[in-house]
Amino acid sequence: MSGLSSAQFVAYAREQIRTADVILDAHTAHGTMCSCGRTLPCSVTLTITRRRAHYVHVLARVVTNRAIGRARVRPGT
Ligand SMILES: [Zn+2]
Numbered sequence: 001m002s003g004l005s006s007a008q009f010v011a012y013a014r015e016q017i018r019t020a021d022v023i024l025d026a027h028t029a030h031g032t033m034c035s036c037g038r039t040l041p042c043s044v045t046l047t048i049t050r051r052r053a054h055y056v057h058v059l060a061r062v063v064t065n066r067a068i069g070r071a072r073v074r075p076g077t
Contacts, residue, residue, distance in 0.1 A: 013059040020052035
């Protein structure tokens with residue numbers, strides 16, 4: 001995350017996921033072929049699916065860390 005704030009990284013990761021979804025919409029399976037003309041498994045689908053999963057994973061970690069950072073323990077409880 002070098003150079004990006006936590007909020008900037010969250011926005012970046014969400015954009016990467018949205019972009020991946022747009023790309024994946026253009027790669028649907030039809031029998032043994034992908035709609036892009038490649039045979040299944042489509043190499044583009046595999047690459048983009050991995051990339052999307054990466055950003056979902058790191059986004060979840062960042063959001064979880066931010067939530068934990070905001071948690072407060074009430075004194076005297
Ligand atoms: Zn494809």
